Amino acid sequence: MKTLQIRRRVGQGVPGGWAESVHPVLQQVYAARGVLGPAQVEHRLARLLSPLMLGGMAQAVELLVAAIRDDWTIVIAGDYDCDGATGTAVAVRGLRLLGARRVSYAVPNRFIHGYGLSPALVESLQPKPQLIVTVDNGVASVAGVAAAKAHGIRVIVTDHHLPGEQLPAVDAMVNPNLVNSEKCGHASPPCDRCVHDARLNQSFPSKALAGVGVMFYLLLALRARLRESGWFARVEKCTQGEASLDSRDQDDRRSTEPDLSCLLDLVALGTVADLVPLDFNNRVLVEAGLQRIRSGRACAGITALVEAGKRSVATLCAGDLGFAVGPRLNAAGRMEDMRLGVECLLTDDVAQARAHAERLSAINRERRDLQASMVAEAELMAAGAKHIDAVGVTLYEPGWHAGVIGLVASKLKDRLHRPVIAFAPASIEECGDGSPLFDSRGQDARPSHEECGEGSPLLDPGAQEVRTSDSTLRGSARSIAGFHIRDALATIDARHPGLIERFGGHAMAAGLSLKARDYPRFAAAFDAVARELIDAEQLQAVVYTDGELPIGALSLSLARQLRNAGPWGQAFPEPLFDNLFECASWKVMGESHLRLQLRDPRDGMLHDAVMFNAYHGQPPPTPLRAVYELGINDWQGRESARLLLRHIEPA
Incomplete structure (x- = not known):
């Protein structure tokens, strides 16, 4: 593991205009994130960016208006992660609320259909719909859209992923990150419509919308267009239910204008779980969703998932969505079938939602066990290959589960502080015996951990072929700051045409597929690109803090203000502080957690602290420097301040 360096954030200006009740520490925390006054944390829905600022919106809306008016069959093509599942639920619920009567959904099984709107997924749709609307995918689905078009199906793509060299020939595409006017799925040179859409996206201030956020924006624009056309006869508040949509009478469909804010709990969950930057626009969406959940107005599925995660609905924060709720949904897509997750979010039956949530929790426990085993294997591989000193790290094990490799890459990236791509066989069938955990060559053919050292094909770019078959590997990549x-x-695709079969993603995470025989060549190419683009300073692991808390500030009142001041998340990080302490006492909780009493040497005050997965047989140092969150311990209804330690080192 790389040595961790502690650095302190600096303010991006002088805070001003705050009420006296806002703690000076919180003002300092805000200033370090570019928030200098109260207007920048007024997360009111009225301050959302207009949906009409997005390219492709007009075409998508007109197509959906026709679909609702003429009673088309519509299939929502989702994705198998939390963003895709929540986006699918938002699309199905929202379109039904707006009057669509024949809306269903399809989520690909990663082991059968692959990713996104693939030809295999299109062929599986029976009967064929008149319209497909993608959520959180589609910008790279050239073949899938072509397959849909061959069946006479219209296609709207809603996505937020970065586009590739070729765009699909869709009827409409809404994607804030489609900003290159030279790209067009319809003609070359690009058609006027795509040039216009790209220019709109270039001026759209928030490129950080998650897939669920893009879908919510489409529903907002669709509602506005329906209102303008006189579709709604009167205005009423909606609920999460669908009772008013069951009637086959068209006048009933036209009688109510729904309050789409009833979908914001789903939008908040998908946005936080997808780790998109929480810019102002996303913070508005997330805060509104959290308020719905805290007030007891969430859909039955989210409430059940919160309860299954042993979190309090009344005090739920963005971190709870990311660490307790999101992983339960993601586990279904990683290990089994995300339809279970979508059904949990679509049901309005409380008992059914709880049953789904319990099943999702059980799958998540299986995922955690499998992940722990795979991470342990990966760490041994990395430890045995230190002589290579790769900057761009690649890992492959034929027994790994393709649904969990992203988590393995993330864990190894954090520990090595280098970009990591973890690979696994692309499908269960390619593992031979039907199990994702074993290679078809048998247990004896799998390399041992010792074989992952000198001359290992798993990390050594100069090694021979990993496998001689034509099987496909799926890779999941996680990166460090500054390396897109x-x-x-x-870049690799341009330098080595045909080496990568498919790829896509963002700055910090991506996915790809390639032939197993090409793995060593790809490993060498990835390391070469990483060495070119990453300097030594970027390989230094750093934790940024908001400095030292002053005497008397380690209090419950400040902890409450910090908890309520978010939503904290990606690019708007949870406040961290660093102070010197003396370790007055400590004990082990469970097998690996620490509970400590830390004394502030400045005033002698004792503070409760916990640190998870921190005990490795040695006592904590004293004196010590700790990086920590100022949190709240809620025990039997009594709240007290508690330090959640993220890092300790001898002082």
Whole structure:
């Protein structure tokens, strides 16, 4: 593991205009994130960016108006992660609320259909719909859209991923990151419509919308267009239910204008779980969703998932969505079938939602066990290959589960502080015996951990072929700050045409597929690109803090203000502080957690602290420097301040 360096954030200006009740520490925290006054944390829905600022919106809306008016069959083509599942639920619920009567959904099984709107997914749709609307995918689905078009199906793509060299020939595409006017799925040179859409996206201030956010924006624009056309006869508040939509009478469909804010709990969950930057626009969406959940107005599925995660609905924060709720949904897509997750979010039956949530929790426990085993294997591989000292790290094990490799890459990236791509066989069938955990060559053919050292084909770019078959590997990549992982894959693709079969993603995460025989060549190419683009300073692991808390500030009142001041998340990080302490006492909780009493040497005050997965047989140092969150311990209804330690080192 790389040595961690502690650095302190600096303010991006002088805070001003705050009420006296806002703690000076919180003002300092805000200033370090570019928030200098109260107007920048007024997360009111009225301050959302207009949906009409997005390119492709007009075409998508007109197509959906026709679909609702003429009673088309519509299939929502989702994705198998939390963003895709929540986006699918938002699309199905929202379109039904707006009057669509024949809306269903399809989510690909990663082991059968592959990713996104693939030809295999299109062929599986029976009967064929008149319209497909993608959520959180589609910008790279050239073949899938062509397959849909061959069946006479219209296609609207809603996505937020970065586009590749070729765009699908869709009827409409809404994607804030489609900003290159030279790209067009319809003609070359690009058609006037695509040039216009790209220019709109270039001026759209928030490129950080998650897939669920893009879909919510489409519903807002669709509602406005329906209102303008006189579709709604009167205005009423909606609920999460669908009772008013069951009637086959068209006048009933036209009688109510729904309050689409009833979908914001789903939008908040998908946005936080997808780790998109929480810019102002996303914070508005997330805060509104959290308020719905805290007030007891969430859909039955989210409430059940919160309860299954042992979190309090009344005090739920963005971190709870990311660490307790999101992983339960993601586990279904990683291990089994995301339809279970979508059904949990679509049902209005409380008992059914709880049953789904319990099943999702059980799958998540299986995922955690499998992940722990795979991470342990990956760490041994990395430890045995230190002589290579790769900057761009690649890992492959034929027994790994393709649904969990992203988590393995993330864990190894954090521990090595280098970009990591983890690979696994692309499908269960390619593992031979039907199990994702074993290679078809048998247990004896799998390399041992010792074989992952000198001359290992798993990390050594100069090694021989990993496998001699034509089987496909699926890779999941996670990056460090300053190294755009999708652009790195694009560079490799340009230098080595045909080496990568498919790829896509963002700056910090991406996915790809390639032939198993090409793995060593790809490993060498990835390391070469990483060495070119990453300097030594970027390989230094750093934790940024908001400095030292002053005497008397380690209090419950400040902890409450910090908890309520978010939503904290990606690019708007949870406040961290660093102070010197003396370790007055400590004990082990469970097998690996620490509970400590830390004394502030400045005033002698004792503070409760916990640190998870921190005990490795040695006592904590004293004196010590700790990086920590100022949190709240809620025990039997009594709240007290508690330090959640993220890092400790001898002082």
